[in-house]
Amino acid sequence: MALKTRLASMVSRDARLKHAITLIESGEDAVQGFALLGQLATQGSVEAQYRTGKAYLEGWGTPPSLEDGTRWMRKAAEAGHVQARLMLGTLYLMGFPEGFDENRPAILTDNRPLKRVPDFHQAAHWSRLAAEAGQPDAQALLGYVLTNGPEGVQDRAEARDWYEKASAAGSAQGHLGLGMALHSSPQSPEDLARGTERLEKAAEAGLATAFYFLAWINEQGIGQAPDLGAAARYFEKAAERGIVQAQTRFALYLMQGKGVARRLDRAETWLRRAAMGGDAEAAALLGDLHVRGEDMAPNYLEAATWYQIAAELGHGAAARGLGLLYLTGTGVQPDPDEAAKWFRISAECGDRIADADLGNLALTGVGSEQDRAAMQQRFLRAAENGDLVGAFNLGVCYAEGVGTERDDTRAAYWMQRAADGVVNAQYWLGRMYLEGRGVPEDHARAVEWLEKASQARMAEAMTLLAQICVSGRAPGGNDHPRALALYIQAGEQGAVEAMFSAGAMLGGGHDVQADRREAQRWFRLAAERGHGLGQLMLGRYLKRGLAGEVNPVEARVWLERAQAQGVTEATAELAKLERRLGGRG
Template sequence: MALKEKLASVISRDARLRQAIAQLESGDDAVKGFKALGQLAQQGNVEAQYRTGKAYLEGWGTPPSLEDGTRWVRKAAEAGHVQARLTLATLYLVGFPEGFDENRATIMRDGKERKRVPDLELAAHWSRLAANEGQPDAQALLGYVLTNGPESSRDLVEAREWYEKSASAGSAQGHLGLGMALHSDPKSPEDLARGTVELLLASDAGLATAFYFLAWINEQGIGQAQDLAAAARYFEKAAERGIVQAQTRFALYLLQGKGLARRPDRAETWLRRAALGGDAEAAALLGDLHIRGEEMAPNYLEAATWYQVAAELGHGAAARGLGLLYLTGTGVHRDPDEAARWFRVSAECGDRVADADLGNLALTGIGSEEGRVAMQKRFLQAAENGDLVGAFNVGVCYAEGVGTERDDAQAAYWMQRAADGVVNAQYWLGRMYLEGRGVREDSGAAVQWLEKAAQARMTEAMILLAQLLVSGRVPKGRDHARALALYVDAAQLGSVEAMFSAGAMLGGGHDVPVDRREAQRFFRLAAERGHALGQLMLGRYLKRGLAGEVNPVEARIWLERAQAQGVNEASPELAKLERRLGTRPGGQAPAH
């Protein structure tokens, strides 16, 4: 009788467990199911302990609780429950918040975000127990810990063995781990091919990391022919699954039209997602995108916002870009002190160009004289120690008398020292030879140095060199075709002055074919960016139909803007236009 009662009790307990699990998983009566599981867990049922822990961790039938969930999962794991051991290993791999104590239910309920601290040793301990029981995902997790854990406990050979077992059992994580292991340390070309097959099997299960690695394999042509279209597809799949780096990479494909149609609008959407996910490069690219304008008008305020996001994430070039916006008052209020602050941030991030910008910024006279003297000494010490950027900066100080007496010969000496590695120094040295400052005047040497800076895509050097080629102040005389090419290149890099100059050359009067449609396009680019003479010329073109388009209404708008900026030639043009339209200035019809 006692045996029958005991058997009935077991059957009854198993039935109650199945019913509680069904209630919990169906969601129809999750609270009731959770309560029943809790009672069974208190009675020592190991499966119920594991299920109760999972319910707490995932918020099924009860408010989520990391503390309670971990405590119940640990009870089940210590009792030998294989799945509980895998869950506990995963918790240690992800890491518990700093100060976490599963026995103090109040510590995590103060609303504060805490950094998670992984414990790979305990992750290895619990995953090994489950792996030895044949749990495929635990085998993959153990392989991961043995690959990426502390140097003292790494064992790539054993890791691969566990990956092999896991993959053989059909675990998607095992396929992923084995594929990555075969690609990271291939012993033969066959390993690469097999690794790709394993990654494809992992991708069939929808694993984001598998898509990401397959994208790189196709992009780089690792173990196979390069396939940019496939790379784009895989980057997109990884991006959709939340891999931030893939979102940035896919955006670049859309911007460049690599492997798929070019779509700057979609690229911006993905860059925003990646930037909001903490990717500094994506935020910097968004800044660049809004500076250039692409298929939309430039938005300098938006550019400044994203540059600041990237700069605060440690992106040196973005900090420098933000400094330049503050220096010129583009999209933000003009603030040389704020510009200097961001240049310093950029330099501290390792951007040596920003250090050069700090030298240039010294010319604006920010800070005290004592501070400028200290800065000049710092630059001089760096220059004497062989630092090329320091040599450029001290050259600027001598050239302009910042923190020291002006000395053109010393300026030229340090510019020469810096010119082999600093583009700004090449530009300055070209100007010094052109003007005979600290060196004998030599237009040939000036052109050589300006050519170097122009080849490095420095717009100021491109524009000055183009001006010399237009005027003929070069040893070989005028070269208008080369000058136009320089202006066009500088315009594509965002120089408003170059946009206007390219339009002026194409409009006629120079030794290049006249193309007034293209001239009007360049004048419009300059006008939209606030260039007063560009606004005048665009107004004239639209008023007179010089490029085949007559639009007196828009012409008036641009001429009025030029006039507001003090361009005197706009006034007679407006007067003629008003007479033609029969209106007064401002577009009003005359009184009758």
């Protein structure tokens, strides 16, 4: 009789558990379902304890409570519940807020976000218990912990073994982890192809990170030929799933017409989403987009807004852009003091690629001679106190005679003092050695300093170094392939002169393989940014069909723009075009 009673009780308890789960999952009466779960959990039902913990964590039928959810999840995990162990491992990996105590009820706060500190040791412990029980997602989680944990926890070889097991069991996270492991530490040429295949499996399950990594693989041609069309599609899918960096990257593809049709309106939409998601680069690009105008009228007030957002997120170049707007009164009221503030912030952000410093303000001639002399003295005091940016700015003052007499020797001295930490100073030293200003003319030293600035991706340095490589003034003579690579790198950063020069080299007559279609693309980029010779060359290409495209109507537009800028050759080209068209408009 006692056995029958126990069996009946078990059947009744299982039925109540099933009913409670149905009430919660169907939404029929989540509150009643949660109450039933609580009763069963208190009576010792391990499944009910897990479900109660999950309900607290998700807010199903009860207000959410991390403390109560963790406490019930731990009870189930300690009783051997595999899913509870996986969940507990995940909670430890996410980290608990400082001062968290699962045995103490949550206290209402002012809702300020609390810092979470991951506990990789506990995450490894609980995920390992679930992984050893054969739970595929726990195996993938353990692989992640062993890959990213601190010393004493990290074991990439074991991580790969767990990823293998999770992937073999069909876990999407296992596919993702294994794909990334095979790409990060390939042990054979086959590993890259297999890693890509695993990432594709993860992408089929809709994992955003898988789409993002596949985009980079296709863009960079890792283990396969580059495929910009596929890269664009993967970036778009990752962007749609909320990966902010993918939103910015896909916007760049749309802006450049790379792997996808050029659409500035769509690019702006994605940049806005990324910027609102906290991506400083996206906000800076929006500022650039509204400054240039391109397919729309420039909106300098909008540009200032986005530059400020980017600058406050730590983007040095955007801070400089905002400073320039205040300096020139473009879109905002002119304010030299505000300009100086943003130039200073730009320098503090480490932006040494553009001239983002107070020296720019001095060079503009803003204020009286007395003001510029006072500024030069402030730079002198900063430089003498060891401030590298101050030393650079002081060097600029001596080089240009701002607030003091021009003195190339002193300029070179202060540039030398700043060069170890300020990329701009490296660029200036390169120029000074090239021209013999304040130092003996020395092309080898010039190249040495310009190389340093170029390695920091300073567009002006890359452009000048490329010119030296073309002219043969570098040690060892000319180096046209190196020059082309430098022009392209500088052009990709927006250096208009480099865009034109890249087109000129690709157009033929240099020691690099000619590619007129690519040359026309670079001429167009330069022309769209107002480069007179770029407009001339684009007009010529379109008039003569040098890249396979003949468009005399558009050719006339660009030639007329070049002519308006005083490019005399454009006049002759327009005359020839008119004769060909028979004077038609």
